[in-house]
Amino acid sequence: MSTFYRLQSIFRDVFSNPQLVLSADMAISNFAEWDSVAMIHIILVAEAEFGVRFNTDEVAAASSVADILKIIDAHLNEL
Amino acid sequence: MTLQFNKIDKAMPQFKLHHVGYLVRDMSAVKEFVERLGYRIESDVIEDPVQTAFVQLIRQPDTTSWLELVMPNGPESKLTKALSKGGGLHHLCYEVNDIVRACDHLRGQAMLTLSNPVPAAAFPGRQIAWFMDRGTFLIELLESGTGYLALASVMKSKGVA
Numbered sequence: 001m002s003t004f005y006r007l008q009s010i011f012r013d014v015f016s017n018p019q020l021v022l023s024a025d026m027a028i029s030n031f032a033e034w035d036s037v038a039m040i041h042i043i044l045v046a047e048a049e050f051g052v053r054f055n056t057d058e059v060a061a062a063s064s065v066a067d068i069l070k071i072i073d074a075h076l077n078e079l
Numbered sequence: 080m081t082l083q084f085n086k087i088d089k090a091m092p093q094f095k096l097h098h099v100g101y102l103v104r105d106m107s108a109v110k111e112f113v114e115r116l117g118y119r120i121e122s123d124v125i126e127d128p129v130q131t132a133f134v135q136l137i138r139q140p141d142t143t144s145w146l147e148l149v150m151p152n153g154p155e156s157k158l159t160k161a162l163s164k165g166g167g168l169h170h171l172c173y174e175v176n177d178i179v180r181a182c183d184h185l186r187g188q189a190m191l192t193l194s195n196p197v198p199a200a201a202f203p204g205r206q207i208a209w210f211m212d213r214g215t216f217l218i219e220l221l222e223s224g225t226g227y228l229a230l231a232s233v234m235k236s237k238g239v240a
Contacts (some may be wrong), residue, residue, distance in 0.1 A: 035160070037215050040191050044213045048189070056192045 003050070003072055007065065010045045014038055027064035046072060051079070092181040094173035095230055097221050098136065098145035102158060102166035106150050112137055118146065122228065127200040129209070131156040134201050136228060143233050147172070147201075172219035174230045178206055181220050185210045190218065202228055 001009075008022040015033055028034045039062070043054050046068065052075035054062075062068055112118040122136040132152050136145045149169055151158040161169065175181035178196050186192055193209040205224040211217050225231060 036157075037211075040193075040211050040215070041213045044189055044191055053186075054191075056195050059191065059193075 003069060003076070006049055007046065007069060007072070010042060010049060011065075014041045014045065022065055024066040024069065025064065029063065042068070050076060052076060092175055092177060092184050094175055094181065094220075095223075096144045097172045097174040097230055098147045099168065100134075100147045100149050100170035100172060100217075100219065102149050102162055102169040104150065104162060104166060106133060106135060106148060109135060109137060109148055112146065112148070121145065122201065125201045126152055129194055129197055129200070129207065130158065132158055136201065138233075141237075143230065143237065145228070170217040170219050172207075172221050174221050174223045176223050178208060178220055178222040182208050182210075185218065185220070189213070196220075196222070202226075205229075 004022065008020070011022055012018050012020045015038070026034075028036075028039065039059075043059060043062070047053055050072050052072060054071060054075075058071045062071060106124055109118075109120060113120065116139065118137040118139050120135065121138050122134075124133050124135045126132075127134050130149060133150045135148045137148065138145045149158065151162055158169075173181075182192065182196065190210040190212045193211055194207075196206040196208045199205045199207040199221060202221060202224065203226075205222040207222070208220045209217070210220070223229065223231065
């Protein structure tokens with residue numbers, strides 16, 4: 001499964017919405033349920049799922065699906 | 080039934096409870112803790128830019144940890160949303176000897192770093208760091224030190240090594 005669809009599964013789990021369809025432009029600013037606590041949840045689950053570790057600057061800068069995908073891909077390329 | 084204590088990993092950093100953070104709407108709440116429960120005020124009201132809050136440390140005589148009253152320092156505070164949900168118990172703060180090693184340990188225990196070690200406004204000369212897990216359990220780490228608000232001072236006054 002691609003990184004995108006694995007991340008979509010994570011979002012569906014975090015937001016308890018099995019129908020949620022992820023898009024790259026989905027962001028904290030345009031998705032009301034996505035607050036800072038949800039972001040922490042997403043990142044911790046993503047770290048476990050992909051076997052990567054976000055650094056503090058990346059966590060602070062991430063605010064959209066596109067940002068998270070970019071960070072995950074960058075770390076996966078380092079492996 | 081015999082209680083079986085777990086073994087302590089001696090190689091693990093030691094985390095000693097320093098204070099419990101308690102989120103309040105107004106610092107006048109200190110009066111309730113003093114009059115109802117016998118707390119003693121042990122710090123001024125201090126602005127903490129990391130927490131975007133005003134904080135004040137209080138402690139009951141003959142106890143070895145503090146209660147930190149925490150109040151948002153304005154409408155843009157990171158704590159405003161938490162307060163809108165009711166406030167109350169907010170975080171646990173642990174004193175550690177080696178804050179970098181303790182941070183590494185928590186990061187490896189499925190906790191996310193919210194803030195790397197930075198100087199602590201309420202504890203001059205010491206550093207603090209912040210972590211949260213996916214259950215929103217919030218932990219503050221405080222570098223051990225000396226002085227009035229250090230565990231070493233309280234333990235010494237109690238004759239505890």
